[in-house]
Amino acid sequence: MKIVLNICKAGWQRLVFSPMLGIVIGILGCSGEPGPVRVSGSVVSEKDAGLGEVSVVFFPMDSKARTAMTMTLTDGTFSLDVFPGQYGLGFSRMRGGKTLQNFMSPASQQTQEYKDMVKEGKGGIPPKNTLPEKYIDAKTSGFEMTVQPRVQPAVQFKLPVAE
Incomplete structure (x- = not known):
């Protein structure tokens, strides 16, 4: 009788754990699709x-890829995970601009510019892109990159800009 109970217990565990293993494999992925790759x-x-x-924006040129974006550090380096x-790549470097908060001061020191912005209901002065406009759009930037499903060597993008 004791042997029969042990067999039943073992059978019960197999019935519970086999489907659970399948669920875990399904959740973790077994599709063979490559995951994201670090691009620096x-x-x-x-x-x-x-x-x-x-x-720096990576715009997919095929349906398998996904859009990815990052911002360079002060030394110009970047790192992100990309499928x-x-x-195609797009670049922009926004500079300047002011929000209403930049203008905050006592009423006696408020500039006419501040008063006009409040009157018109504007949020501020928008920043301007300091790179040539063609670099914003991946179709006109002239920069493309193929990301392979393995470790990528470091890349460098050279842009004309007034420093």
């Missing part, structure tokens, strides 16, 4: 000076 690099001027605070695929 830098954005530099024509004089090889690192360009900080540049938005394998073919990408």
